[in-house]
Amino acid sequence: MSSTKIFPKKKATRQTQGPPSQAVAENAATSSFDEELRGLQYIMQAFFYIALPVLIFFCGYNLFKARFVETVLVLSMLILVLWLRKQMGRTLPPENQYKLYQNLVRWFFLIFLIYIIYAAGWKTELDRIQWFYIFPIVAFLCLGRKEGFYWAALFLVSVGVLLFYPHPTTLSPEAFLLGFKFRFLLSFTLMCVVGYAGKYGVEITYNRIVQRQEQLTESEKKYRQAYECLHQEMEARQKAQQALAESEQRYRLHFENIRDVVYSVDTDLIVRSISPSVERLLGYRPEEIIGRHIGDLNFIAPHCLRKGMSEVMRIFAGEIIDSSIYEYTAKDGAKKIGDVSGAPLFQEGKIIGLVSVAKDITERKQAEEEKQHLQERLQRAQKMEALGTLAGGVAHDLNNILSGIVSYPDLLLAQLPENSPLKKPLVVIQESGIKAAAIVQDLLTLARRAVPVSEVVDLNAVISEYLKSPEYNSLKSLYPHVHVQTALDVALFHIIGSPAHLSSAVMNLVSNATEAMPEGGDIRISTQNIRIENPMEGYEHLEPGDYVTLSISDSGIGLSIEDRERIFEPFYTKKVMGKSGTGLGMAVVWGTVKDHKGYIDIQSTEGRGTVFTLYFPASRKMFTKEKPSFSIAQYQGKGESVLVVDDVDTQREIAAAILSYLGYAVTGLSSGEAAVEYVTNHKVDLVILDMIMEPGMDGLATYEKLLEKNPRQKAVIASGFSETERVKAAQRLGAKEYIQKPYTLEKLCVAVRKTLDEN
Numbered sequence: 001m002s003s004t005k006i007f008p009k010k011k012a013t014r015q016t017q018g019p020p021s022q023a024v025a026e027n028a029a030t031s032s033f034d035e036e037l038r039g040l041q042y043i044m045q046a047f048f049y050i051a052l053p054v055l056i057f058f059c060g061y062n063l064f065k066a067r068f069v070e071t072v073l074v075l076s077m078l079i080l081v082l083w084l085r086k087q088m089g090r091t092l093p094p095e096n097q098y099k100l101y102q103n104l105v106r107w108f109f110l111i112f113l114i115y116i117i118y119a120a121g122w123k124t125e126l127d128r129i130q131w132f133y134i135f136p137i138v139a140f141l142c143l144g145r146k147e148g149f150y151w152a153a154l155f156l157v158s159v160g161v162l163l164f165y166p167h168p169t170t171l172s173p174e175a176f177l178l179g180f181k182f183r184f185l186l187s188f189t190l191m192c193v194v195g196y197a198g199k200y201g202v203e204i205t206y207n208r209i210v211q212r213q214e215q216l217t218e219s220e221k222k223y224r225q226a227y228e229c230l231h232q233e234m235e236a237r238q239k240a241q242q243a244l245a246e247s248e249q250r251y252r253l254h255f256e257n258i259r260d261v262v263y264s265v266d267t268d269l270i271v272r273s274i275s276p277s278v279e280r281l282l283g284y285r286p287e288e289i290i291g292r293h294i295g296d297l298n299f300i301a302p303h304c305l306r307k308g309m310s311e312v313m314r315i316f317a318g319e320i321i322d323s324s325i326y327e328y329t330a331k332d333g334a335k336k337i338g339d340v341s342g343a344p345l346f347q348e349g350k351i352i353g354l355v356s357v358a359k360d361i362t363e364r365k366q367a368e369e370e371k372q373h374l375q376e377r378l379q380r381a382q383k384m385e386a387l388g389t390l391a392g393g394v395a396h397d398l399n400n401i402l403s404g405i406v407s408y409p410d411l412l413l414a415q416l417p418e419n420s421p422l423k424k425p426l427v428v429i430q431e432s433g434i435k436a437a438a439i440v441q442d443l444l445t446l447a448r449r450a451v452p453v454s455e456v457v458d459l460n461a462v463i464s465e466y467l468k469s470p471e472y473n474s475l476k477s478l479y480p481h482v483h484v485q486t487a488l489d490v491a492l493f494h495i496i497g498s499p500a501h502l503s504s505a506v507m508n509l510v511s512n513a514t515e516a517m518p519e520g521g522d523i524r525i526s527t528q529n530i531r532i533e534n535p536m537e538g539y540e541h542l543e544p545g546d547y548v549t550l551s552i553s554d555s556g557i558g559l560s561i562e563d564r565e566r567i568f569e570p571f572y573t574k575k576v577m578g579k580s581g582t583g584l585g586m587a588v589v590w591g592t593v594k595d596h597k598g599y600i601d602i603q604s605t606e607g608r609g610t611v612f613t614l615y616f617p618a619s620r621k622m623f624t625k626e627k628p629s630f631s632i633a634q635y636q637g638k639g640e641s642v643l644v645v646d647d648v649d650t651q652r653e654i655a656a657a658i659l660s661y662l663g664y665a666v667t668g669l670s671s672g673e674a675a676v677e678y679v680t681n682h683k684v685d686l687v688i689l690d691m692i693m694e695p696g697m698d699g700l701a702t703y704e705k706l707l708e709k710n711p712r713q714k715a716v717i718a719s720g721f722s723e724t725e726r727v728k729a730a731q732r733l734g735a736k737e738y739i740q741k742p743y744t745l746e747k748l749c750v751a752v753r754k755t756l757d758e759n
Helices: 020-064 068-088 094-122 126-164 178-257 277-282 302-316 362-415 423-446 459-467 470-478 499-515 561-566 585-595 649-662 672-681 699-709 725-733 745-757
Strands: 261-266 271-274 321-329 335-347 350-360 455-457 482-487 495-497 521-532 545-554 599-605 609-617 641-645 665-669 686-690 714-719 737-740
Touching (some): 068 094, 094 126, 261 277, 277 335, 302 321, 302 335, 362 423, 459 470, 459 482, 459 521, 459 545, 470 499, 495 499, 499 545, 499 585, 585 609, 641 649, 641 672, 649 665, 649 745, 665 672, 672 686, 672 699, 714 725, 737 745
Antiparallel strands (some): 261 350, 455 495, 521 545
């Protein structure tokens, strides 16, 4: 049948934009077209398998009979059938396949028609007339009712012409009987009618089936639409459930893996939920806390619990707490600090509880405290350094002033007879100068510019000597109700340092302890060896090592936090200035400990007393031989030339007077430049150089220039300060001896004689 009438052409896509009824019809037509195409494919396959052997046989038969025209026609049909088979293996659009099959059938019928007419009509081979009946059946079956009718009519007309008007050379009019002609035409016409009617009946039945299928399709579409709506609703519900489950899973993952502690409390103050991170922070499992009243949570510090109850009420009133610091005690006793924020928990516009987040800031707080502690230590060190610089400058000037008070009496006493009435006044002047020099020494200790004495020291001996000193006896007489106890380690290691400075530190600490107990009490002085394996934090940071410790404790009034922070500041004192101290005592202790590369620790409670512990690096060196007694006769000069270089006139004059008395030929100059010029034209056995001379060259620069003139030039360095780097540089160049101002007869003559006697 024709696809143009019964079945519409297949659309490029099955999606329609028209109304639902039109879409259904088009979908039904498309489905019918597909079914007809499949039917046509089956017919073509059957046609191929039937026609192929038949055509091969007749091709060979006609060739054998030497029927070349028939052979060509049959061979053409065979080629057409083989080409049909090849096209069936290709993938083509359905419409192209349908047209291809119809065109092949049309060509095949055309060649077949020519073959039948030629064989049966032109050649009068009546034994082939039975093939005529196959033609209308196949035409109607393959080409449809309308086109099959055209081909059948054409075939019938062609046969009728051959029957009634045969070819004059091959067929006589009497070749066929008239009855046979009419019977054949009648039977062939009847076959065409049967083919036409059969195809028509098939089309009607097929159309009814299609109509019924359309109705079923419409019903199916309605059911499908209902099913799709239900399916979409189910999918939407499943997606919503899945999204809810994923949201809950994400919330659960966040809740269980968050580092901060998240918890909720209802309006009855019962903990309803808490994140597992609480176990990491406090050591408690969530089930140990959930269901408990917040007032029963004993890991919250009591003062924080009271604050927390107040903040909970504020949250229930609708307020949001952004940050609040709480202290906790973990299960293992560790102290923790948390930063807590909280907000109301609403349900349908009503507050049903609160939700809070506690962030562990213990390490941050510790770091902040450590930073603050370091800053305070830095500020304290900077303050001490600044005050030390000031004190050092004052001490330098005072040393120059005191030189006349200390040095001249020493020189005059050496020249006076024993019964001179001037001797006693000079001794008083000298002792006053020495006491003033001791204060200057304290200032230099504070400035950490005192002259260091690096010798082996027995700290127990220093303490014992102090307890026998007039200073201690005087203190004891002023405070008779204060009792001093000692606990000195007999196996105490030695230390390297200055006995005088250490004795001064002990004296200041004992004096402070005594004055802290005006009503009397006990002072305990103890020493011991101690090894620190790991760094320790106290008033200062202690590094690991072996130490000798000196502890002086009292049962006095103790120190406040402010006093502990400022106790080592110069002139910071609770005493009456000028009556019981100078305000430098504890500053001297600090400077002494630092000069000995040690540490200080303070433990004090107001009303219960104070403990000062000094840590000195231990040494296993042994004592050297005791220094022989001083005799001025051993250090007399032999007329050697000595050049004294000092920018202060008094210092030059004092040094010149002492050295002249000892028998040296002395020349004094006020600058390094003058000394260099003088040495150019004069031979000098020894040069005494002041390290600090302003303006112009200092002692080191002067000595370098002198060595250029005389590489073997001997020199002694003098200064009111300690051995600075420039002093040490001068010593490395050859100036071995170093003396501190103010000059004394013993220090100056020993240094000069020792330097001159060196090779």
